[in-house]
Amino acid sequence: MILNAVRHNKKSGGRITLEPLELAHGIIDSLSAKLAADILLLDLTGITLIADYFVIATGESERQLRTMSRSLEQEIKEKHHIAPLSIEGTASAGWILLDYGSVVVHLFSERQRKRYNLEEFWSNARTVVRIA
Secondary structure, rough: OOEEEEEEOOOOOOOEEEHHHHHHHHHHHHHHHOOOEEEEEEEEEOOOOOOOOEEEEEOOHHHHHHHHHHHHHHHHHHOOOOOOOOEOOOOOOOOEEEEEEEEEEEEEHHHHHHHHHHHOOOOOOOEEEEOO
């Protein structure tokens, strides 16, 4: 698909490829630790060129959405030396998107998740993980 996330190994000075599914699982771990609700991992390979995986999660307040986004960005950067290609939206708008290339993270308020209904839009994608 797009590009695998590449990180720099400081010890060896080389580059290490992090598979998209490994990155997605790291994202899920981070969101789970921040008590995100209804975490969903969709496999989009073979369906679209947008990304290999979507991670979708719900925050119960603006504060939680903001914390989830900031913590996720920081943890992935610290553990894997990967920064998002872009970040869109705001906690006050009820949606935040973090684009990691082959993995795109959608953080929603409950209201905005129902409004955008990505699960229905991408209903032909395979569900890899669902933590309700």
